[in-house]
Amino acid sequence: MRELQPKEEKLLMAALRLFNEYGFHNTPTSKISKEAGVSTGTLYNYFESKEELINSLYLYIKQHSAEYVRENLDMPDDYKEGLKRIWTLVVKWGFEYPEFFKFKESFCQSPFIDKLEMEKAKAEYDFLGNYLQAAMESGVVREIDEELFGTILQGVMVATIKYINKNDLGGCTDTINRSFDVLWNGIGGR
Amino acid sequence: MRELQPKEEKLLMAALRLFNEYGFHNTPTSKISKEAGVSTGTLYNYFESKEELINSLYLYIKQHSAEYVRENLDMPDDYKEGLKRIWTLVVKWGFEYPEFFKFKESFCQSPFIDKLEMEKAKAEYDFLGNYLQAAMESGVVREIDEELFGTILQGVMVATIKYINKNDLGGCTDTINRSFDVLWNGIGGR
Amino acid sequence: MRELQPKEEKLLMAALRLFNEYGFHNTPTSKISKEAGVSTGTLYNYFESKEELINSLYLYIKQHSAEYVRENLDMPDDYKEGLKRIWTLVVKWGFEYPEFFKFKESFCQSPFIDKLEMEKAKAEYDFLGNYLQAAMESGVVREIDEELFGTILQGVMVATIKYINKNDLGGCTDTINRSFDVLWNGIGGR
Amino acid sequence: MRELQPKEEKLLMAALRLFNEYGFHNTPTSKISKEAGVSTGTLYNYFESKEELINSLYLYIKQHSAEYVRENLDMPDDYKEGLKRIWTLVVKWGFEYPEFFKFKESFCQSPFIDKLEMEKAKAEYDFLGNYLQAAMESGVVREIDEELFGTILQGVMVATIKYINKNDLGGCTDTINRSFDVLWNGIGGR
DNA sequence: GATGAATGAGATTTCATTCAT
């Protein structure tokens, strides 16, 4: 991940706070630069336009999340264990960086984020996709369509993080375990 | 659900299309009225402001979805069967009305939708919440925190609809069954 | 020439005055609308941008001038007489509408006026070009390259108008005659 | 003419190219310094402001032209011959330095060039004015108002240069002769 | 002298909303 210049970082973080609170459209660039403690012109030294700013922010956060997982992950041969570790890391990222998570959720489908930037962001997760695929091929996971599997996995992860953040259960690894357990064993009682 | 006047409906549907394609902030009211085939002034005969239009649209869609489920649902005593029917209906709504679904997903967290409208919209689903609760109490579902359960349920539903809409699997009830099966039995292979 | 709408005309005339006095770059659109007595937004109901405004103005003035000549001109078979009438009309236009003339002179080579608009403007004068050509072919004019002839003709016309306007000789048809005479008979004394 | 410092000259020439291509108002100082290969700050070591740069450029070009004529001119007692030599020199300058010529033509009426600078520039040509006056008084030229004479002279010169530059007739002294001939003998065929 | 990041006043443009018809 490219090292951010000090003012560039201040601008991105200011934008993050404000976009999360007021949305893109209700956050004038003037507010962003004020919040970042720089002048209105400085924003345009680092970003070509407001749109580019939001795209950069999106890419930054996606990279941040991918890096967090990649750095802390060792991928054991026991795929169930491996999946659980990934699970744990992704969820942890979600509650350790709740602002990042909120932004990603709010804007990932937004027409602001252009297709190109989305592709770049997705590419960051390739290493994960590969591991999931290997896990499936190993047979440790029940027979499911691969893409459906990925989509559901992500859906439950996001649901878990939302639940944790809403109820302030940040420290509680128990919740992570239980939600993984739900995913693994299903909700069926009998 | 209140009967919409012809121009009111045209305006809402035009707004829906444009918001989905360009987002709120890239959709001026002038474009909405043009797309709806009415004059700029007319929009303000039906809605007090752009904000109110957005909120009305949100409420309309939520009601539409709730009504769709309510109308087609009978809730049998076999809770598993009941859950599956709900599941099927919600997913069906999602791919029969993909524009509605997309709007709900994209904009449900937007600061434009005000809290009050969100509460109103949620209330529409009370009947469902009650049924889920009864199901859990009956023991047919494994012991899980009730809110986590609801959140995950919704997460998997949404994931399923996205998967179906992305891959144009609208007619294929098989996918619905399989995803319910994943939810019920988990992904664990052994 | 398309009939201008009242505010459109006010805007064009305001722009004309201000561009002539301060130049394009030193005339903010806010000044133009104020001078025209309309709001800042109204300018953009009639012109897509400041650039389009200046191009429209240019075209308008070129058309105005061409129409002035066309309307008052009968083209006799005596080409010398015909040339003189054209001469007189063009020069008269120049001092009857000095603001128009000044604008045309200042901006005709400016990069503001885009090529397309220039072509359109030139086309307005086709009828004149044709007449000049016929005159030359008739032999009434000495053997000169056609394009050089046109360029010089225009050069002397413009010089004449500038001289007249600078010295406030508007009414004095004598000057027109004398300058035509210079053109026709040259400056050579013996 | 004061010797220019290397960066000063680079800046003036860069400005010349850019002004000719894009006009004053589409040429930010940042572009000028980039084109000149110096930093934005350096421009302000040599010129107090953008305005001053423009005025310096104008004066430089006027001096350049005057010097070119003065250096190559000998003024014979035969005034017709003298006029022709001046004619030839001015036109030659125009096509040997087409960028200079274009700038002078395009921007000589601009409100950026301040009156003072214009006076300074005109003074450079005093020697020429004096010679013309002497020629007229000698009777070699037909009886014409002196100012009208000068204006027309200039008009035909400029027309000639434009014609030459447009049609790439740079080397062709024939054109110069013919246009002088037109001036001297007029266009009248009989 | 040379640099170029930072500045911020000011320009252009947008667009939700109004209101006379």
Next chain:
DNA sequence: TATGAATGAAATCTCATTCAT
């Protein structure tokens, strides 16, 4: 009700200029 030209506050963005290094 329906219209759409007009409005003007507010947003985005530019760029001449400065100044610490």
